[in-house]
Structures are given as C-alpha cells and as structure tokens.
Amino acid sequence: MNQELREVMFLDIETVSYTDSFNSLDERLKTLWARKASHLRRESTQTDEQLYLDRAAIFAEFGKVICICVGKFYEDEQGVLTLKTKAYYGDDEKALLTEFKCMLDKLNANADKLCAHNGKEFDFPYLCRRMLVNGIALPAMLNIAGKKPWEVPHYDTMELWKFGDYKHFTSLELLATIFNIPSSKNDIDGSKVNQVYYIERDLARIKDYCLRDVEVLAQLFLKLRGIQLDQALVVQAAS
Template sequence: MADFLDQLGDILFLDIETASQTENFEDVDPRLQQEWLKKEKLIRTEIPVSEPGSLYFDRAGIHAEFGQVICVGVGYFQSKKKDKKLLFRSKVFSHEEERELLLALKDLLGKKKWMLCAHNGKEFDFPYLCRRMLIHGITLPEPLQIGGKKPWEVRHFDTMEMWRFGDYKYYTRLELLAAVFGIPTSKESIDGSEVNATFYKEKDLEKIKNYCLRDVEVTARIFMAMHPQTEELQIEIVRPEDSKKDHID
C-alpha cells in the first residue's frame, strides 16, 4: 500500500463546468452561427426544434467550439500514514475572463508532474481544456500534451474508463457510481443540465463552483473505492473555506 499512497499524492482530480459562449444565439459570431446550425442538425433527435438555433442555450456548452470553461475544480490527497488518514484538499478556479482562468490552471499544472483524473475526462474534460486553451493561444501544459505519446506515456486516469473494464460501449454516470459505492451525491442543489441556466439566468457562479468541487470530491472517492486495499483509511475533506491557506499552489 505504501507505493500506492506515494503515487496517490501525485494525482490531481479534476472537474470542469462549462457554459455556452453567449446567453443568446443571436449574439454568436455570424460564422459560428452558421456552423452551429449545421451542428444542430446532427443533434436533433428526440428534442423538437421550434426554430433554428433553439438548441444553442441547452447544448452549446458541451461543445468546445461554441462553449467556454466557467470553473475548474481540482483536488489531491495528502497522506497521514501514522493516523491512517487521507486529507483531500481542493480549490476551484474561476474568472470572468476564460483565458485568465485557463492561464491560472496552466500555472498549477506546470508546477508538478501531475497525473490527472476525471470522470469521463478522456472524452470530455481533458480534450475540452486542450481545445479552449488553443483557441485562446495558450500553449498546452505538459500534463495535457498527449500528441505523439504512446498510450502508457499519457498520465491520465478516467474513473468511467476504469469502470468499463474494457467494455467501451458502457457509459456510466458519476452519480450512478456514487450510488453504487454509497458515496454522498454531488447533485444536492443543481446537476450538469442546469449549469447554463444557473450561470446566465440566476447569475449564481458560487452555486456552480460548489457543485464543481463536490463532483471533484465524488470522483476522488470513487477512485479510492476502486482500490479496496485502502478501505481502512479515513478520508477527511478539507475544502477551501476550511482554511485560509491555499493548499494547491
């Protein structure tokens, strides 16, 4: 277990929350409007479309070309081996300018040889961050540089991929895994489908940040649940408001 705990401290658990680039489709750059209408034709399934662009508010945020990162939650474990305790320290990045948020995250990712872990991170969080950074002219930090690397050289964990056990058609929501392992839900106030409305209509970024941090904590707990040899360890959550010291710098 000692080797596992040593490695555990190098894993940065991560979750991003995204929103559409603008509240109204009419405010989107005309060139991007035309591209969205083409995209919209591909995602019209069970949702009735009253007029062109009507899916933009609810769907654009999940597409990096039409969305933006509004906050990034991160956390890591700090081991207290003598007490058989793990402290999970976390913080959330947010800024009214997406570029500044991404630069702050890049700075963190460049300070240590992190391994990254997210739920569905390989298909959403990691590529989304890469695309948005490049759109803003930001050089990718080393943990997000995967081009030309062999699969075993990419230091990314994905709890959804871990749960698949090679069954690549198997999609499992974070909330389902939390329920399976008896982990408290992160969906107390909002869920992912409500982020755009919370951001634009309610203008409540704090609610989104808290939700994002809880998703990070749930992901970390699920990761630990998949390593039963650590079940005797007590996990203590240390949130940013619990201390004035910035534990991730």
C-alpha cells in the same frame, strides 16, 4: 499513503455555451451551429436556439470553461488521509485557464497524473482546445495531441469501470450511487449549469457543485482501487 495516491490530482470542469443565446453569436458561428444542430435535432420542434442552450456547452468550439476544481490527497500531522481541494473559476476564461496552467506547470509531468470521470473524452481535450483558442501554450501534462485515449497517461474513472468495454458509458452519479458515495447533485446538476450561470448569475453555486463532484470523484477512485478509509473522507478547501 501509497505512491499512487500521492501522484494523482482529481479534476472536474464546468462549461457553458460561449454566449448567453444563439442570437448573440456572430453570423459565421450561427451558420456553423445551425449545421451542427441539424445533426443533433431529435424532434422537428427543436429550434437552433433551444439546442444551443441545451447542448453547446459540451462542444469546445461553441462553449467555454467557467470553473475547474481540483483535489489532491495528503496526510495531515495525525496521519489522517485528507483531500485538499481548490477551485479556479471566473467569467474571464483566458485568465482562468492561465492560472490553471501555471498550477499544472509546477507539477511533475513525468510522475503526476490527472484523474477525471470521462476525462479522456471530455475534460482533458476540452481544456486543451480552449487553451489553444485563447492562445495559451499547453502545459506538458496536457500535451496529448495525437495520442489515442489509451496512450494518455492520466486516469479516467469511467475507463477504470469499463474494464475494456469501450461501448459502456456510466455516469459519475450512477457509480456514486452503487458505491454508496453521497451525491453531488443535491443542489444542481450539469444540465442546469447554463441556466444558473446566464440567468441566475450565480457562479459561486456552480463552483460549489464542481467541488462536490471532485470529492465524489476522489472517493470513487479509492473504491475502484480497493483502498479503504477508516473514517469519513476529510476535505480541506484551499482559500
């Protein structure tokens, strides 16, 4: 296994609105969300409540992290390239982020790199912001405040696909499709996470979906790096 693969940890997060409804927010946050919603509203019939349920999860100021899944390649005893995955998830965001930080602190911040799809604009800054909100000191690997996207040392598969075209957005699902990687969206997709969490109360389902995204992400990274597998990707989930 080449050195680059040894140093990459693949990552995906799932986020939801901070509360189960707009009306559950305190009055200050209601006012501030209403102000933001006025810029998000595309149709006059959209209410602050509808926009909150649909969009709040993507903003770290109005959302929270409920799941972080990671994966890392290693070679088993037979030399087979295997992706080992692990999920950090729960209702207590501070406990979840603290556990994740402890794991990152054990890595080599000067060598190991994170990889996410659109990670430099979403996953990495979102994690940093929510850690600070929860009073958690940033791990060295995520101490990226003040850095421009191209100065952040981590990998971003969307950036790798852009080839310098900074106006170009391509979803993980689209790239998985054109590279013939099995979809992670066969049960739910990101737009359904809020409903599955607050209405169906099925966090395990969200965790499984997030783990599948990590598998897709890792396979996409191999494709973008021109690394061919001799067999189907072997995945080992940590207990």
